[in-house]
Amino acid sequence: MSTHHVKVNVNGAVKEADVEARLLLVHLIREDLNLTGTHIGCDTTSCGACTVLLNGRAVKSCTVFAVQADGGEVMTVEGLTSNGKLHPIQEGFHEMHGLQCGFCTPGMMLSAVALLKQNPKPTEEEIRWGISGNLCRCTGYVNIVKAVQYAAEKMSG
Amino acid sequence: MPEVHGQMGHSIKRVEDARFIRGRGNYVDDIKLPGMLYLDIVRSPYAHAKIKAIHTEKAMKVPGVAAVITGETLKAYNLHWMPTLMSDTQMVLPVEKVMYQMQEVAAVVATSRYAAADGVAAVEVDYEPLPVIVDPRKALEPGAQVLRTDKEGKKDNHIFHWEAGDKAATEKAFKEADTVVKQDLYMPRIVVASIETCGIVAKFDAVEGQLTVWMTTQAPHAIRTVVALVAGHVGLSEEKIRVISPDIGGGFGGKVPVYPGYVIAIAAAVVTGAPIKWVEDRSENIQADSFARDYHMTCEMAAKKDGKITGLRIKTIADHGYADAACNPSKFPAGLFSVATGAYDYDAAFVEVDGAYTNKPPGGIAYRCSFRVTEAVHAIERMADNTAHELGMDPAEFRMKNFIKPEQFPYKSPTGWEYDSGNYGVALQKAMDMIGYAALRKEQAEKRKRGELMGIGISSFTEIVGAGPSKHFDILGLKMFDSAEIRIHPTGKVLVRIGVQSQGQGHETTFAQIVAEELGIPAEHVKVEHGDTDTAPYGLGTYASRSTPTAGAATAMASRKIRDKARKLAAHLLEANEDDLEWERGRFFVKGSPDKGKTIQECAFAAYTNHPQGMEAGLEAVSYYDPPNMTFPFGSYICVVDIDRGTGEVKVRRFVAVDDCGNRINPMIVEGQIHGGLTMGLAPALFEELTYDENGNIFGGTFMDYLLPTAVETPNWETGETVTPSPHHPLGAKGVGESATVGAPPAIANAVIDALWHLGVRNIDIPITPAKVWTVLKEKGMALEE
Ligand code: FES
Ligand code: FES
Numbered sequence: 001m002s003t004h005h006v007k008v009n010v011n012g013a014v015k016e017a018d019v020e021a022r023l024l025l026v027h028l029i030r031e032d033l034n035l036t037g038t039h040i041g042c043d044t045t046s047c048g049a050c051t052v053l054l055n056g057r058a059v060k061s062c063t064v065f066a067v068q069a070d071g072g073e074v075m076t077v078e079g080l081t082s083n084g085k086l087h088p089i090q091e092g093f094h095e096m097h098g099l100q101c102g103f104c105t106p107g108m109m110l111s112a113v114a115l116l117k118q119n120p121k122p123t124e125e126e127i128r129w130g131i132s133g134n135l136c137r138c139t140g141y142v143n144i145v146k147a148v149q150y151a152a153e154k155m156s157g
Numbered sequence: 158m159p160e161v162h163g164q165m166g167h168s169i170k171r172v173e174d175a176r177f178i179r180g181r182g183n184y185v186d187d188i189k190l191p192g193m194l195y196l197d198i199v200r201s202p203y204a205h206a207k208i209k210a211i212h213t214e215k216a217m218k219v220p221g222v223a224a225v226i227t228g229e230t231l232k233a234y235n236l237h238w239m240p241t242l243m244s245d246t247q248m249v250l251p252v253e254k255v256m257y258q259m260q261e262v263a264a265v266v267a268t269s270r271y272a273a274a275d276g277v278a279a280v281e282v283d284y285e286p287l288p289v290i291v292d293p294r295k296a297l298e299p300g301a302q303v304l305r306t307d308k309e310g311k312k313d314n315h316i317f318h319w320e321a322g323d324k325a326a327t328e329k330a331f332k333e334a335d336t337v338v339k340q341d342l343y344m345p346r347i348v349v350a351s352i353e354t355c356g357i358v359a360k361f362d363a364v365e366g367q368l369t370v371w372m373t374t375q376a377p378h379a380i381r382t383v384v385a386l387v388a389g390h391v392g393l394s395e396e397k398i399r400v401i402s403p404d405i406g407g408g409f410g411g412k413v414p415v416y417p418g419y420v421i422a423i424a425a426a427v428v429t430g431a432p433i434k435w436v437e438d439r440s441e442n443i444q445a446d447s448f449a450r451d452y453h454m455t456c457e458m459a460a461k462k463d464g465k466i467t468g469l470r471i472k473t474i475a476d477h478g479y480a481d482a483a484c485n486p487s488k489f490p491a492g493l494f495s496v497a498t499g500a501y502d503y504d505a506a507f508v509e510v511d512g513a514y515t516n517k518p519p520g521g522i523a524y525r526c527s528f529r530v531t532e533a534v535h536a537i538e539r540m541a542d543n544t545a546h547e548l549g550m551d552p553a554e555f556r557m558k559n560f561i562k563p564e565q566f567p568y569k570s571p572t573g574w575e576y577d578s579g580n581y582g583v584a585l586q587k588a589m590d591m592i593g594y595a596a597l598r599k600e601q602a603e604k605r606k607r608g609e610l611m612g613i614g615i616s617s618f619t620e621i622v623g624a625g626p627s628k629h630f631d632i633l634g635l636k637m638f639d640s641a642e643i644r645i646h647p648t649g650k651v652l653v654r655i656g657v658q659s660q661g662q663g664h665e666t667t668f669a670q671i672v673a674e675e676l677g678i679p680a681e682h683v684k685v686e687h688g689d690t691d692t693a694p695y696g697l698g699t700y701a702s703r704s705t706p707t708a709g710a711a712t713a714m715a716s717r718k719i720r721d722k723a724r725k726l727a728a729h730l731l732e733a734n735e736d737d738l739e740w741e742r743g744r745f746f747v748k749g750s751p752d753k754g755k756t757i758q759e760c761a762f763a764a765y766t767n768h769p770q771g772m773e774a775g776l777e778a779v780s781y782y783d784p785p786n787m788t789f790p791f792g793s794y795i796c797v798v799d800i801d802r803g804t805g806e807v808k809v810r811r812f813v814a815v816d817d818c819g820n821r822i823n824p825m826i827v828e829g830q831i832h833g834g835l836t837m838g839l840a841p842a843l844f845e846e847l848t849y850d851e852n853g854n855i856f857g858g859t860f861m862d863y864l865l866p867t868a869v870e871t872p873n874w875e876t877g878e879t880v881t882p883s884p885h886h887p888l889g890a891k892g893v894g895e896s897a898t899v900g901a902p903p904a905i906a907n908a909v910i911d912a913l914w915h916l917g918v919r920n921i922d923i924p925i926t927p928a929k930v931w932t933v934l935k936e937k938g939m940a941l942e943e
Contacts, residue, residue: 020271027270036187037180039406041352042439046860049352077180090178094170097829101661102177103184103353103406128868135860137352137407138661140832141868 006070010035011079019066025059026050028066029076037077037106041135048134051107052076058114060133077106080113088154089113089147098147100138108134112148120156122148158742163673163680165888168825171666172681173659182404185356186436188371193358194223196422196435197273199263199280200445201255204291204516204853205304206284208251211263216279221272224429225280226264226421228252234391236424238307239415240383242632243490245316245481246307247519249417249424254287256304256479257518258853259444261417266425266433289853290314293476293513294453304479304514316481316512321495321572323507330468330505334459338544343922344532345846346451346476346517348443349524349837350865351660353406355446356436357419359426366392368427369399372419375412375658376698377402379635381690383415384423391427402688408660409837410523413484413700414447444858447484448517448847449524451476452510452532458540459505464550466559468505469498471536475512475521482519484700485528486630486637492528493787495572496621499537500581500791501559506571516853525837525898527622527701534618538903539910539920542614546914551598552907553589556617557582567884574621576789577891580817580881585617585793588815591877592795605915610800610939612912616904619791622892623706627783632697638783639707640694643672643715645776647765649758651676651683656696657708658688662830662894664704667822668712671888674822675716676723676757677743694779702790702892705822706883711782713887718778723760726776729769730755788883788891792816794904800912802941805931807843807909814900815877818893819886828876831897835874838901840866842923913937 001020008015010033017032029035029052040062041049050062053075061074080087089109092098099105108131115122115130122130127148128141136144163169176182213225228250231237238246250261265276290296290304296314305311331337358371374380377400385395405412422435437446452473459468475491477483485492491510498506524531545555560581561568568576589595597613604611627636640656653668669683687693696708720740727745728735731753738745746754755763764776797811814835821827844864848856857863882889902923909925910918916937921929934940 022271030186031189034189035180036184037182039184039353040186041354041406042860044439044859044861047352047439077178081179086178093178094174097171097825099174099177100663100829100833101351101353101405101407102173102182103351103661105177106180109178124873128871132867132869135352135865135867137350137409137837137865138833139829140834140836140874141871142832142874143829145868145873 004067006066008069009073011075021067023066024062025064025066025069026061029061035076035078039103039106041103046135048107048111049104051110051134053110053114058111077109080109088151091154092147092150096143096146096150098139098144104134104136108136108144112151116152116155121152161673161677161679161743163670164742165670165674165820165822166824167670168823169666169680171663173663173665184353184404184406185358185371185373188358190358190360190432193432193434194266194268194429195270195273196264196266196425196433197277198261198418199277199282201258201260201262203255203284203286204258204289205256205287207254207287209283209285212281215281216265216276219272219276219279221268222265222276223268224266224425225276226250226425231424236388236420239387239420241480241482243481243483243485247480247482249420257516258855259441264421264425266429289516291515291517291849291851291853293474293515296513296515297474297511304516314514316477316514317490318509318511319491320507320509323505327468327470327505327507331457331459331470334467335462336460336547337457338540338547339457340540340543340920342454342456342536342539342920344450344452344535345841345923346448347524347841347845347847348446348448349409349411350443350863351407351409351411354437354439354442355412355416357422358432358434359423360432361426361430363430365397366394367397368393368423370423371401371403373405373412374400374402375408375660375700377658377688377690378656378695379632379697380415382635383633400690402658405660408700409525410449410700411446412660413522414482416446440859443863444855445518447482447520447522449521450532451521454536456536456540458544460544460548464548464555464558466501466503468503469537471497471508473510475510476515476517477512477521478517478519479514480519481512484522486624486632488629489528493621494529494533496530496574497533497537498570498572500561500579500617500619502561502565504571508572517849523701525834526895527620530620531899531902534899535903538616538618539906542907542910543919552615553585553594556585556615575786576619577786577883577885578881579619579789579791580879581617581791584791584815584817584879587877587879588793588795588813591875592811592813594795597797610802610912612798612908614796614904614906614908614911615793616900616907617793618900619789620896620899621787621789622702622895623784623788624701624703625787626785635697637697638781639696639703639711640781641708641711641715642694642779643719643777645719645761647762649678649682649761651678653683653685653712654693655685655687655708655712656694657699657704660699662699662704663826667826670822671709671712672716675713676720678757702895705890705892706784706788706886707782709890710784710887711780714782715778715780718780719776722776723757725772726760726763726768727755730759730763785885788886790818790891790893790896792896792900794900796904796908798908798912800930802934802939805927805934807925807930809839809872809905811875812872813875813877814897815879816893816896817879817881818896819882819891820880820889822890827893830894831876832874834895834897835901836866836871837898839871839905842902842905842925844924846924
């Protein structure tokens with residue numbers, strides 16, 4: 001198994017690691033960098049629990065090799081808060097009760113952030129499609145939709 | 158009564174959110190210990206096969222692999238079999254044969270996940286395939302191959318027979334009925350698939366003899382006792398076993414059982430001396446963990462011409478897989494299925510269940526429900542609709558006519574339960590008003606004339622939750638009480654520890670609210686801890702909607718003990734007679750002089766600084782609460798569906814859910830639970846099922862084909878409430894986490910059948926997939942084809 005030296009900007013800080021070619025980005029994040037807010041919920045790229053932003057786009061980090069992120073920028077849930085201030089999407093999830101067990105939440109929030117970047121004023125239908133790559137077993141999505149609407153309003157207002 | 162922040166009924170925001178929205182939850186897979194090794198499992202490709210040999214040499218040569226564990230390894234410690242909660246036995250690792258596809262065959266321990274997976278790929282197993290039984294009805298046929306050859310003298314695949322009700326009286330009721338409606342209903346095999354899968358980190362300190370495990374479990378104390386009982390002979394002793402259930406990413410019943418992976422990991426930690434982590438992947442979670450449902454029910458309802466129900470009869474075959482690994486209370490092999498008589502008043506019912514072994518994973522657990530209540534509710538609610546249709550009555554009118562009346566409570570059901578309280582007609586009426594029932598029926602009639610297929614389905618269910626009174630309910634002999642321990646610190650701040658455990662329910666918020674309600678201390682001054690057997694009082698855990706009915710009650714009772722002592726302290730401080738003091742939330746005052754009083758915080762301070770001579774210092778209390786009865790939350794749901802004649806797709810246009818769970822502690826959290834529960838009701842109604850071919854190969858073993866609803870398929874749930882407090886619960890609360898999962902499937906199925914009844918369709922088993930509907934439409938000449 002070949003090893004590779006990767007350099008990734010994670011949440012604003014450059015991190016370096018020697019990794020096997022087959023190492024998944026999610027494992028680089030969780031195990032090598034100890035950022036455990038990014039979760040793993042499946043083995044078929046279906047659940048979105050592992051969603052992070054890679055160069056500004058939402059990706060399922062269980063389906064990206066760490067070497068593919070070399071030289072890139074990754075944002076995880078740990079990077080949402082800036083200077084101790086919550087991101088509007090984090091506020092939205094708390095205010096609108098958009099989470100229960102919290103396991104899907106980091107991935108859900110990053111998908112929402114990516115959606116709002118593309119489409120700052122999404123309709124309910126667009127929000128539902130925008131988060132349809134992320135599964136939640138606890139909330140029934142009603143309050144997640146409200147959380148995204150809360151953030152959209154806050155970010156545009 | 159003065160208000161205090163966070164008292165019952167306040168929708169305060171959750172305290173646990175702070176860590177979760179920052180990615181700072183602490184789930185099992187987040188735990189990393191120095192020197193930790195990773196465990197991965199070799200699984201069987203066959204559903205039934207003899208194991209001829211397991212070759213581990215190649216695996217041992219894989220870089221990073223530290224050990225390969227087989228059934229023979231465990232046999233040396235007599236740990237290759239383990240008991241199930243239902244007094245059956247289940248393999249940890251096989252020595253002779255495998256009994257289902259994906260069964261654990263061997264385990265590899267290595268320095269990383271990747272090395273462990275490489276090791277698994279290098280283990281070679283020689284199998285000799287055996288004939289497979291997947292259908293429980295075939296398993297029970299005379300002469301069927303006996304699957305459990307490990308059980309000496311076992312001559313068939315029958316596990317248990319269980320029945321409730323009066324057989325003779327029911328036969329008589331059926332003989333005298335004007336109408337008998339009969340329907341076979343199948344509740345498919347499903348899995349809870351919480352987004353976090355199951356896992357464990359096990360650490361054994363050989364010098365101290367101390368075992369610590371972090372585990373995805375809904376019942377840490379019970380696990381500790383079970384480990385002590387089954388592994389006592391290898392030197393594990395209960396005071397040196399610590400089970401920690403950290404943050405859990407959803408439970409829904411799937412994290413009650415003890416899976417072989419947990420046991421192998423513990424064994425590996427003891428044998429290797431290194432901490433071991435095992436986290437299953439999703440495919441393993443779906444294909445090997447405990448399933449739910451799998452009930453083949455033959456249902457009959459007897460009624461009079463005027464629409465009065467007179468009897469119910471249900472005969473069920475339950476597929477348990479190769480072992481009865483259900484998580485029911487010991488005396489209830491079919492759980493609480495006998496609540497199947499539902500919300501209706503009649504005298505005669507007889508329900509029976511026979512359990513069967515097959516070559517499938519062992520189970521079956523609940524799927525967000527209280528021990529087989531979903532199966533019961535599906536049976537009665539589907540039968541109510543079919544009977545109403547058969548009699549030409551509106552299903553709402555039929556229900557109104559048959560409901561148990563409010564003045565009949567406490568109501569003795571024909572299968573022996575005592576329903577605590579209910580007001581069913583009001584809930585149904587409210588749902589009908591919210592959805593505009595009459596207008597929908599009109600719209601349906603018009604659409605039908607145009608050939609459009611629209612249906613309206615109702616489900617008016619009653620649940621039975623909060624297990625339970627210790628005279629009936631135990632798990633492996635452990636009585637199903639629950640507990641709370643409260644300490645008031647000198648400054649009036651509080652630590653609460655409870656015997657139940659959260660998997661997303663928000664206990665850290667709601668249990669603080671119970672204390673706020675009872676003691677008048679603001680919820681933000683109350684810290685709630687749970688899930689660590691070294692610190693939490695003994696309890697049976699969270700499942701079957703039992704947290705609020707049991708530990709919630711214990712928290713209220715412990716608070717009241719504290720209030721009793723605080724009254725003595727207040728009397729001492731005020732130099733008054735105890736009996737002359739009155740309580741208002743947060744404060745005692747002298748009767749008649751409301752300004753002469755002491756707050757609970759002042760009493761707390763006095764408990765440590767100025768307690769009367771002869772009184773023990775401190776302000777603490779413990780309660781072990783043994784509920785006098787179960788609680789019976791209920792609700793009425795109405796669902797509107799449109800059926801696409803071109804694709805067979807069922808679209809849920811609207812869904813109104815009126816729930817009555819008694820008094821609500823935090824209405825925001827209750828509503829959130831209902832949303833989630835409804836979605837887990839929608840799931841098996843339309844999407845989810847585990848199916849097998851005749852060789853026991855599973856179809857749909859990953860999230861690619863076992864379909865959880867996404868935000869797109871999930872409708873915008875509309876909720877309403879009525880409030881009928883439980884008369885015996887100290888807070889009047891009943892529990893709500895599962896009502897919606899129980900009540901929703903028949904509402905959806907009834908809506909589909911309602912849309913198709915005029916075509917002669919009487920049933921489509923859930924999940925009602927486009928393919929099934931399309932086939933029916935085609936048969937009836939209603940399919941639109943290009
Ligand atoms: S872990 Fe499920 S999509 Fe990545
Ligand atoms: S909050 Fe539990 S999976 Fe979404």
